[in-house]
Amino acid sequence: MRWLLRLVALALLGALGVAVFAAWAWFTVPVDTAGSVDFRRPLAVPPLVESSVVGGERVFDLRLQEGTSDFGRGSTPTWGVNGDYLGPTLRAHRGERVRVRVHNDLPEDSSLHWHGMHLPAQMDGGPHQPVRTGATWEPHWRIDQPAATLWYHPHPHGATARHVYRGVAGMFILDDPESLRLGLPQEYGVDDVPVILQDKQLDDDGSLDEDPSVFQSAGLTGDTVVVNGTVGPYLDVTTELVRLRVVNASNARPYALALDDGSSFEMVAGDGGLLEAPVTLTRLQLSVGERAEIVVALEPGERRVLRSGPSDTRDRMAGGIDRLDLLQLRAADRLTPSRPLPRRLVTQPTLDEADATRTRTFELSGFSINGLSMDMGRVDHRSVVGDTEIWEVTNLDGGSHNFHVHDVQFRVLDVDGEPPPPELSGRKDTIWVRPQETVRIVLRFEDYTSTRWPYMFHCHTLRHEDLGMMGQFLVTEPGDTAPDRLPRSPGHAH
Known part of the structure; x- marks a missing residue:
């Protein structure tokens, strides 16, 4: 009788394993809309x-x-x-x-x-x-x-x-004034266009599905891309150059931007503003919260599609193996001439590693930073106004995280000990951190101080942030005594 019970138990475990595998395969099957979106x-x-x-x-x-x-x-x-x-x-x-x-x-x-x-x-x-x-x-x-x-x-x-x-x-x-003198495309809505990317999962009745599956640890990723609120969008382009200000405003999904024909585009700005010079790219990855300004050159009558391919981590839990058509660019038969992009843009402000007064470490794992979950009353650290610091951010997980710091724009020093690629050369406030990767950033705290009101640092994968992958710090005057705990309710709008 005992052997029969063991056999039944093994059969049930096997069936459960098959069910779990089937569910995993179902919820992580790639979404591929490349070439199939009706841009209307x-x-x-x-x-x-x-x-x-x-x-x-x-x-x-x-x-x-x-x-x-x-x-x-x-x-x-x-x-x-x-x-x-x-x-x-x-x-x-x-x-x-x-x-x-x-x-x-x-x-x-x-x-x-x-x-x-x-x-x-x-x-x-x-x-x-x-x-x-x-x-x-x-x-x-x-x-x-x-x-x-x-x-x-x-x-x-x-x-x-x-x-x-x-x-x-x-x-x-x-x-x-400096940016306006450069002659970049700057007529809002004509040759200077916002591109706000979000993805949605819709129920049969059209309502938003707001519940990530157990296999979506990063949070919701949807099969419907919405650009500025438009599904299947096209942009009528009337100038030789068009500047796209792209914001990844999704909850979890990274976008690896490219043009469908593999042609290049110029990146002129990142999170914190213009780069020192345009960077020629055929692919640009933006994690949640990151921004980039890219300039695309078109020929009269040409049509191209801004597409997202698999992320470089191919993180299935965040939609990292998907291919998605985002936006069609439709060039008019006659295009208004655009000024050529300048070879130099701006001089980046100096943030020198040698000026750093200390180095801090941040280890991202699960839904915590340095083993701690967010506590609205806890002050995780205090920085002094005018100081420069180096922050070492390490992803200990097998999944993807990114890291956002409030108030300051930082410079990326290195990624796993290697110099950052050109697209990360400008001022940043959000940075993708791949599994088992360490990114070192340098940042300076300027102008504003408080012993009561903190700034945040956190993973900008929004479910991770909500579940506790966030901390807070005070910026104080030299010699100020800052508390380890904040008031229970710092304040609210009336």
């Missing part, structure tokens, strides 16, 4: 939000709200800013003082974080600045950094992935 909708271009100058401040009004969108399966409930899905583009010049009046009409508390912005921690829009339902928050600061493509998105602790996935995100463009 014009690309929506987020409007430039209206602003007014009051008391020497440029004032923007943003309202977080519920809405509905058409992603090809009827009416999909979504969230947006000043509209049904995504938000308008904010634009400001270096030296301007800005104020953003953020009103929350959502049924949940939320926030807006100014990703890539150098500003006081109290205005950062992280988890310590929630905007309650029905409340208005008014952060204000002076724009004091080079021209760049930044973006904004919610940052409520434990709910960031859900809020971004539903559509609360938008672009924040900064200009400065």
Whole structure:
């Protein structure tokens, strides 16, 4: 009788193993839309939000709200800013003082974080600045950094992935005199175009599937790509050169950008602004939160497709083996001439490794950093304003992570001891860290201090962040005594 029970048990275990393997294969089967997307909708271009100058401040009004969108399966409930899905583009010049009046009409508390912005921690829009339902928050600061493509998105602790996935995100463009003199394509919506990438998984009724499977440890990856809120988009190009400001605003998916014919394009800017010189590429990988400005040259009547191929880690849990057609570029039969790209762009600010006062280590594993899960009251470390530091970030996992630091733009020193590739040569605030890889960055803390309001560092794979892969640090004046614990509730919008 005992041998029969063992036989039954072995059979059940075998059946369970087959079921688990089948489920794994089902949920990680590659998505491949290359060559099969019907590009029949014009690309929506987020409007430039209206602003007014009051008391020497440029004032923007943003309202977080519920809405509905058409992603090809009827009416999909979504969230947006000043509209049904995504938000308008904010634009400001270096030296301007800005104020953003953020009103929350959502049924949940939320926030807006100014990703890539150098500003006081109290205005950062992280988890310590929630905007309650029905409340208005008014952060204000002076724009004091080079021209760049930044973006904004919610940052409520434990709910960031859900809020971004539903559509609360938008672009924040900064200009400065130096960038405007270069003659780059700069007519917004014509030859200078935002490209905000998100992917969705839709249920049969058109609603958003918000539950990642047990085999999607990185979070949701979908088979429907939405560009600026448009499914199957095309862009009518009327100039010889078109500048695409690309933001990876997905929850987990990396995009490995290329043109379908294998031709090259020029990268002119990364997270923190313009590179020293254009970089010629045929492929560019962007992890969640990263940005790049690329310039594509087209011939009259030509059609090309911006495509995403497998990531260099081929991380199945994050959609890393998928091929996705993103956006078709349709050149007009006659194109307006564009100025040639300058051979030199800007001089990068100096961040010298030799100036570093200390080195910190950050080990990414599971849903923790240095073995610790996010604690809203814990101060993970304190840095002194004016100091330069080296941070060594190591991915101990077999899966993919990236690393984002609030407030500062850093320089990548090396990747596993090797010099960074040219596309990582500029100012960065978010960096892809492959499995078992160590990336060293150098960063300097400037201008803003507080013993109460922290900045965040975290994995920008949003599910990882929500589940605890985040920490916080204070920037203080020399000699200040900073606490190890923050007040229970640092504050909220009224």
